[in-house]
Amino acid sequence: MTDAAQDAPQPWDATQDYYKGPVVMRRSKVPDSTTDQRLLDSRGPADWVHTDPWRVMRIQSEFVEGFGALAELGPAVSVFGSARTKADDPTYALGERVGAALVHAGYAVITGGGPGAMEAANKGACGAGGTSVGLGIELPFETGLNEYVDLGVNFRYFFARKTMFVKYAQGFIVLPGGFGTLDELFEAITLVQTQKVTSFPIVLMGTTYWQGLIDWLKSAALGAGTISAKDLDLITLTDDVDEAVGTILAADRGREVDAPEGSGTHAE
Template sequence: MAENDDVRRRCLRRGPQTLRGEAARRPTFDQMLLDTRRHDAAAPPAEQVHSTATDAWRVLRIQSEFVEGFGTLAELGPAVSVFGSARTGEGTAEYELARAVGRELVTAGYAVITGGGPGAMAAANRGATEAEGTSVGLGIELPHEQGMNEWVGIGIDFRYFFARKVMFVKYAQGFIVVPGGMGTLDELFEALTLVQTGTVTRFPIVLVGREFWGPLVDWLRDTLAARGMISPEDLDLVSVVDTAQEAVAAVRAVAQGERA
């Protein structure tokens, strides 16, 4: 009985779909696109999904995600993407830091964009909402996905990570990164690569929390730069601060053409 209850409670978000029970055991869209080795017995027979599972039809799904994202965010105005851990607990120092970042961004005239999930993302959305600003969540289909946090005012659910990542960059004037894990590091280094290669220009990237981010910055300087794998000037692509106020000031300095 307990196992049956667990199956009924299991929930998966697939783009606009919400699936529970046995239906939630199906692979995600990213898994179907990228993991050619996957053979999931719970997946429906190939003949039932052939028309929408071939690569050609997936292109149309991907196109629809861009259309939805562009249409929803086209009139967003100045915004900053905030990244951080989904595992950050409410009431912790890291949670309150992200909440303060959201609040300070709204005060400075920016909308706040997050991944729409729990933890630091919810905290930043909460700060933006409490400051009566625009709070955006860009959700993603994941196994055991919990859906949008309650502080999101404008939410879009994506099936594909790369479509979602485009929205984070296209509609933001900068990134503020609070302590986080693998996903946060992925977003951070993708942003650094875009700026380093000149794909995006005048794009501030601010790390909040010297104690947390200091060892990473030391490694960039003492290992990558020291061995010639990045240029010494690449270290200037990122700012490290301790407070939400300093983070927003660093973003505004670049936006105003000043030297942070």
Template sequence: MTRATTTPGGAGSGGRGDDGVPEKGRGYRKGPVLLRGTQIPAQTTDQRLLSGGGDPDWVHSDPWRVMRIQSEFVEGFGALAEVGAAVSVFGSARTSPDHPDYALAVEVGRLLAEAGYAVITGGGPGIMEAANEGAHKAGGTSIGLGIELPFEQGMNEYVNLGVNFRYFFARKTMFVKYAQGFIVLPGGFGTFDELFEALTLVQTHKVTEFPLVLVGVDYWGGLLEWIRTSVADRGMVGRADLDLLHLTDSPAEAVQYVIERGRALAASEREALEELVEDQQDAAGATANGS
């Protein structure tokens, strides 16, 4: 098999260059192990898990994979359980430090930290690094959730709490479980994946509804217009689903929306829970009186 090669320097730009070939990085992270040069495997752990293959050895190896998957959840839960209020920030790994979007992400991270929120990113370069930088320099908790890739980008220097994952689905669970909201800056396929997964979880009530903010009117406006017209007009989403996203160019507005919307949703959830408890108590009392 052909193995990927790496050279020092160069954090990569989201994984692949314009020719689709994995870009060179600073090594290959496999759980706690860092591999370089000829030690880099030809497949990631996710690839091996999802490979159909005809080899019957999977009957014997998959139960052990389950144990590894379980360990990732245990380690993630253990590392993040006490971070408190947090917001996940997503965006492109390709964004350079001199790009205006980078400055926006730094400001988002700073404002979140000053408001008492931990900042969770994928731990890589670009927008992720920028949000971590803003949080770190403001004295906040700056969290990076890394992922095993053959073009390892490395955890950016502004992360002060980092967790590396082999499996995307374990990592994505952490983004949702420990966040009170999402702020999404311009990004590519990975950012789209994270955004639409969060939307789907909220829409289907798989998670308690939390605020979702898109930063960048020019970048996201066309997508939202397509959803409002082509998608909603065909009945593929409900009109109310369009209200799940808030669009702005302002980092301050994005952070304020997350804070205020989050508080409103939390209050609504508490009221609903109190009503449920009261209904259950009334029903129990009625049953007792009837007997």
């Protein structure tokens, strides 16, 4: 089998649970497309247009459920990484150390709730006695939340889920990952760059994996003038777990110093 064939989404295994928001489906009840796909795919008859106002209610409910579940979470950090990371990969062990270190520093750990690097961070947080959060997404090739998630919310829409990753986190730690990880990374960088969020540290862990991306940003993007030199300062690149967590803590301290009196910032 070629690499491309291995990487392609596989047909849904009817023996696995399929999650559609809070609903679990099995066997013949598993749908052949996802909610996001039906929203974004414009092919087919035009009568779907008349159902969009009702989709707004479903979207609203996802935000309400997410806000309600996470409102009292306290200080937290979102950890991203590939769902394809194997348990014997050094990145998996790194994810466990990151999850445990964040808990010891006083943070809950938020991931996408899936397998691989996400599972590793949840496992580390769970083993350290902290709060392990998973924000799942309805996908045709995902198998639900990993076993180390203490508090889980399943989403139909990526944009609702991504809002929760940012709203309830003090920063991002990003392990090696693919398109989904890159999407979350660059959205976070854009939000900080445009000051939609402030004092929000972004840490890339794995210098060997990420250095090529940083070099490209410096040579191509900065060289072409499409980003500025200070934009690169928004990213911390390291292999050291203590440095990664220390970057989050330092930003938290700065946030507390800069905050107006009585603003209710998070304590360490």
